Amino acid sequence: MSTAVSAPAESRYxxxxxxxxxxxxxxxxVFAVFFAAYAFTRMNQVALFNEYQLxxxxxxxxxxxxxxxxxxxxxxxxxxxxxxxxxRSCAGWLxxxxxMGGVFLGVKGYEYAHxxxxxxxxxxNTFYMFYLSLTFFHFMHVILGLVILTAVAFKARQxxxxxxxxxxxxxxxxxxxxxxLVWLILFPLVYVMR
Amino acid sequence: xxxxxxxxxxxxxxxxxLIALTFxxxxxxxxxxxxxxxxxxxxxxxxxxxxxxxDFFMGLHGLxxxxxxxxxxxLLLIGGLxxxxxxxxxxxxx
Numbered sequence: 001m002s003t004a005v006s007a008p009a010e011s012r013y014x015x016x017x018x019x020x021x022x023x024x025x026x027x028x029x030v031f032a033v034f035f036a037a038y039a040f041t042r043m044n045q046v047a048l049f050n051e052y053q054l055x056x057x058x059x060x061x062x063x064x065x066x067x068x069x070x071x072x073x074x075x076x077x078x079x080x081x082x083x084x085x086x087x088r089s090c091a092g093w094l095x096x097x098x099x100m101g102g103v104f105l106g107v108k109g110y111e112y113a114h115x116x117x118x119x120x121x122x123x124x125n126t127f128y129m130f131y132l133s134l135t136f137f138h139f140m141h142v143i144l145g146l147v148i149l150t151a152v153a154f155k156a157r158q159x160x161x162x163x164x165x166x167x168x169x170x171x172x173x174x175x176x177x178x179x180x181l182v183w184l185i186l187f188p189l190v191y192v193m194r
Numbered sequence: 195x196x197x198x199x200x201x202x203x204x205x206x207x208x209x210x211x212l213i214a215l216t217f218x219x220x221x222x223x224x225x226x227x228x229x230x231x232x233x234x235x236x237x238x239x240x241x242x243x244x245x246x247x248x249d250f251f252m253g254l255h256g257l258x259x260x261x262x263x264x265x266x267x268x269l270l271l272i273g274g275l276x277x278x279x280x281x282x283x284x285x286x287x288x
Binding site for chain 2: 010011012013014015021025028032035036039040042043046050058061062065066069070072073075076077079080170173174177178180181184185187188189191192193194
C-alpha cells in the first residue's frame with residue numbers, strides 16, 4: 001500500500017461509480033458559474049467587495065480549510081484501508097473524516113450566527129449576497145457529504161466492503177474530495193483575493 | 195498491511211503541501227497584500243492545491259483517457275475566468 005492515492009494502473013475510469021463523477025461534473029459546473037459571477041460582479045464594485053471582505057473572519061476560514069483538507073486526507077486513508085481489506089480501519093478513518101467535517105459545520109455555523117446577529121442578510125449588499133449564497137450552497141454540500149460518509153462508515157464497520165468490493169467507499173470518497181476541492185477555490189477567492 | 199512503503203506516504207506528502215499552501219494563503223490575507231500580482235499568486239496556489247486534490251486524493255493520477263483531465267480542465271477554466279475578471283478590475287487596466 002505504497003501509493004494509497006492512485007487509481008488502479010492502466011485504468012480509464014476514475015475510482016467509484018461513474019454516476020457520481022457525472023454528478024461531480026455537474027456540481028463543479030454550477031460552482032464555476034458561481035465563481036465567475038462573483039469575480040465579474042466584483043469588477044464593477046471593487047471598493048465595496050474589498051471593504052466588506054475585511055469583515056469576514058479569515059481565522060475561521062483557515063480552520064475550516066485545514067479541517068476539510070485533513071478530512072479529505074482521512075478519506076484517502078480510508079480508501080487505502082479498504083483496498084487492503086481492512087474494513088474496521090476504513091470505518092475508523094471515515095469516523096475521523098466525519099469529525100473534521102463536523103468541525104467545519106460548527107465553525108461555519110459560528111460565522112453565520114455572528115453575521116446574522118449583526119443583521120446581515122442576502123439583501124445587505126452585493127458582497128454579502130455572494131458570500132452568503134456561495135458559502136451556504138457549499139455548506140449544504142458538506143452536510144450531504146457527511147451523510148454519505150456516515151452511511152459508508154456504518155457499512156464498512158459492519159463488514160459490508162472488502163478488498164475486492166469497495167466501490168461504495170470510493171464513490172463516497174470522490175464526492176467528499178469534490179466538496180474539499182470547491183472550498184480550496186472558495187476560500188482564497190472570497191476571503192483573501194483583493 | 196505491507197509496511198515496506200516509504201515514509202511519509204505519497205498522500206501524506208501531498209497533505210503536508212496542501213497545509214503549507216493554505217497557511218501561505220492565510221498569511222497573504224493577514225498581511226493585507228492586495229493588488230493584481232498578490233491576487234493572482236494566491237489564485238495560482240489555490241489552483242495548484244486543486245490539482246493535487248484531483249490527482250492524488252481523487253485518484254486521477256495515472257488514469258488513461260479523458261477522465262484524467264477533467265479536474266485540471268475545470269481548474270484552468272475557473273482560473274482563466276477569475277484571472278480575466280481580476281485583471282479587468284485592476285486599476286492599471288482601467
